[in-house]
Amino acid sequence: MVGRDSKGKTYKADEIKKEVLDKLKKLGEKVFRDLSQGEFPELKIPSRTTKNIVYNEELKQYVLGSKMMERTTKNVRHLRPFAQLLWIAYFSKTLIKAGKTSTLRDTYYVAIGEAIDFEDQNESDEMIMELESIIGFPREDFHIFPEERASIYGDLVIEYTVPGFRGKRVDLSSHPDGFAIGPALTTAEFVKCGAEVLFVIEKGAVFSRFVEEGADKKYKALLLHTAGQSPRNARKLIRRLNEELGLPVYVFADADPYGVHIASVLIHGSALSAHIKGLNVPDAVWAGVWASDITRYKLPSMKLNDQDIKRLQELELDPRYQNDPWKREIKEFWKIKRKAELEAFSRYGLDFIVKEFLPERLAELQRR
């Protein structure tokens, strides 16, 4: 399978295409029916205001509450967003049918070209999110992909489903610098996997270190480089690797409020994606670098700056950070007021992070 809807049902690549097209068609039919019956078309749309976003303890992610809003063409002020939404739905259908992809920015430009009245890109982004909440699938499933690219390496054979490559296979262990995770990899099916665990890594330097020290072989691990905050399609891929292949996931990020958030968004999801399921990996484990590692491993560290302090105050209020290890580590940040990067382990030599830190941390996490 390559995706899931908002109720958690899973789909294969071809099924998802059919399902999304079906839902888009139903959306159009609803409007057409209203019009044919001489009525003003109207739609019920899940409300995505902060008031309707609740943290679901069981799913361990933010989800939408039950509040719906009505958009009706009776109301002249609703006409503009109504038309915008229909155009986004039309454009998504075009993309899927043609087997082409777009990005948020790119979609905005196509809209301009077709004289669709968007004030700026924020407005078209907003409509794309609205369509996600109506259709119940993330925008990647209607072919609107992130600009940013993460990459992946390891013992996994995939089979493409995109036009021109359908049925072709590639072994992700054949290029040690990693395979960029774009539209083709995101929608590929998994064919054969020799790996038993997935390490998700924020930094390129550390990704290369893991490859060079053979962490993929020692731990039978897939290595995924997020290049900072993980793009949405990479988060979806991580979820699939966890669910479909049963790979446990360990996340390695810098010991600073930004790195903590990278790990947390991967595990708990983001508030902005509350209307989408299947982008977070509740079972993934934050493996470090922890604030407490700074003292424990005597890591070279820097003072938290004003921005870090502000971010840390925000994290303290967020429901995702009320349990350990998050709560414990935020407390530690306040205590030491310092931060450290993944590369800091290099103070003990290039191989320390793989040969010493990694087995220690994995053993520790498995004892819990």
Added chain:
Amino acid sequence: MVGRDSKGKTYKADEIKKEVLDKLKKLGEKVFRDLSQGEFPELKIPSRTTKNIVYNEELKQYVLGSKMMERTTKNVRHLRPFAQLLWIAYFSKTLIKAGKTSTLRDTYYVAIGEAIDFEDQNESDEMIMELESIIGFPREDFHIFPEERASIYGDLVIEYTVPGFRGKRVDLSSHPDGFAIGPALTTAEFVKCGAEVLFVIEKGAVFSRFVEEGADKKYKALLLHTAGQSPRNARKLIRRLNEELGLPVYVFADADPYGVHIASVLIHGSALSAHIKGLNVPDAVWAGVWASDITRYKLPSMKLNDQDIKRLQELELDPRYQNDPWKREIKEFWKIKRKAELEAFSRYGLDFIVKEFLPERLAELQRR
């Protein structure tokens, strides 16, 4: 070959390793000899101050002048940078011998671990550049790589030279999202190339568009995605593809002062890399988006902001921008005071950039 020294001589992967190790050894021997003879060790180092950076019209890149500075351990103030430089040379040798890689940031942490007195990373970066200017090879050749990753796709088979992969081959047309350009790809040898041209593309959305529209097949093109400003190792790879395989290079970037600079650094090199040859591609052609394309193609555009204006003023004074098309396009920017992105062509539909703009631009550039 996979590299060249500051005199322009070219080397294969194994030769470069031997050459760099030889030069590092000679550096050590010089110091050892001075010490054995009871003299204060001293070194002559090319001066990299702005006063010694000149724009070479023939090479079309900034180069160092002939000014040398002397660093002597007689002078107590020289002792610290002298020792720092020797440590960087020692660390580089360790990396090469072990077949491992590092980054600027990572190297700084290793230095801290070995109690080398660097105030901050700027200081260790500075020493790495100094070693580049002494050895005459870019730092990638002593295994210090950029953190950022560009990626590449197309009809090219490469053979790795890194440990664990030596002799293995991969076909860069086997993954349509692109192969990340890290240490392994940078140091690989080219085995077989069916492509006849290289398109270098700033934006991920446009890279995907080129793949989806089959620009690689229509134009027998390799596609390289820089993801913003091109990382140094990607620039070196572009140069090699141009020189070794004779591929003409066309650069596509946004029509804003930042995009212009991305194209220019690729073609003319950066002032910061004046001490290094082989990172720029003098024969590469800036193919757009030009400021004049905004009017010509009626592209959706935005007003230049204060930062753009400031940047544009700087470009006007820079010797790299005194000829057309640079001069002409900067004049046009002043006239229209607007900017546009590569994705802006999508206003005419998703395939316009490949089906209409690309052949028009290539024909135009070939007529000149």
